[in-house]
Amino acid sequence: MSQHVDLNLLTALDMLLTERNVTRAARRLGLSPSAMSRTLSRLRLATGDQLLVQAGRTLVPTPYAEQLTAQVHELAHSARAVLQPANNDLDLKTLERTFTLRANDGFIDLIGASLMAAIAQAAPRVRLRFVPKLDKDAQPLRDGMIDLEIGVIGTKAPELKTRLLLQDRFVGICRTGHPLLARPGITAKRYASHPHVVVSRKRKFSGPVDDALDRLGLRRTVVMVVPSYTNAMRIVRNADLIGLVPRSSLGSGSPEEIATDAGLQYFELPVRTPAIKVSAIWHPRLHADPAHRWLRDTVLTVCKETRLRD
Known part of the structure; x- marks a missing residue:
């Protein structure tokens, strides 16, 4: 006998595993905290696992929930993409978007000004947010916290896309x-x-x-x-x-x-x-996104135009 599965639970689970907080997850889904608590109870019943457990004032995922996090996030994103109309038209003059990039200080100092000038000319409503490159953990790319990483490839995450930007020494x-x-x-x-x-x-x-x-x-x-x-x-x-x-x-x-x-x-x-091989690194869910593709191409162009005068 087949079991009926409520696919709405997938989105709720993705939000709970991302926020690890019932109130914040409820707010992002437009639900009341009590409704989200009931949803968490349904998820526990469906999976046979506690998923999130109390640790002081916070919730922490169980080992099973940790194992599910990346898969659930990808499935939820794919489901939302299927239910949205495809739109590959890109109007840079009206594009409003903030891209988050992770890079070290040296790279930001080297191309930051030139990159922003190129972006401002083509897409004046686009903003960049650079965050420190404290490690090479792939999880922020998987979670969507980082749109594009710049640096030496140091992760073994097999799904990530890469593109060589420049060689350094x-x-x-x-x-x-x-x-x-x-x-x-x-x-x-x-x-x-x-x-x-x-x-x-x-x-x-x-x-x-x-x-x-x-x-x-x-x-x-x-x-x-x-x-x-x-x-x-x-x-x-x-x-x-x-x-x-x-x-x-x-x-x-x-x-x-x-x-x-x-x-x-x-x-x-x-x-x-x-040699130091500096690459752009991104998650495959953004690979076909027109705006992200334009950002990648712009970063590559600026890197090619930056000449180190020895």
Whole structure:
């Protein structure tokens, strides 16, 4: 005997798992909190699982609910899409939309102004919201909290779409007048002989440079770890430390302009490190969306037009 399933419960479950709060979920669905509580009871009966349980003043999902979250969100989104008329016409002049992008400080500094100028010219009612790139977790893309991520691919989420935007490289930085610059020819041995500051969100003291130095029988001394490239540049500007940053994080100016504006100099590393491949990353539910496709194309165009003057 087939069991009748109320598909309205799918939308309610998606909202409850997203908000993890009965009152907020009810508000978003235009229901009263008591009606949403009754719906949660129906969902518990239908699934045979508590789904959300009290933990102090908040609700937390059960392991089964955690397992369902991504699938339920995708199903609910697909159901809503099926029941809406298809509309592929895109009028950029009247498009009103806010896109949320996740990127690191260096990328925002490099193309933020140019990207906003290009968007303002084509779609004056579109806004951008950049949020910090604290990790590479794919869940915000799946949940729709992030529209587009910019950075090095670091997730194993198989469904995500990607597009290469630019290739970058690591360079060394130091303050103008640093002893390392006293004579030409920065060798690996001289590079390793000075104290270093490294950037790592995972608080690691080593990286690809250390692997390359190790193959030469050399080891550098890392005395400080900081969370961002901006931190490293500010510290290096005022200390006898050597830093390591992507070339793009220094802006698109010439070496002379960077030395004048930032008070530091960069140099090519005396060892080889892997290229930095910066990509756009998005969830497949937005792949065919005309406005999102336009945003992706605009980001790619701006990246291509940004030239790093070496």
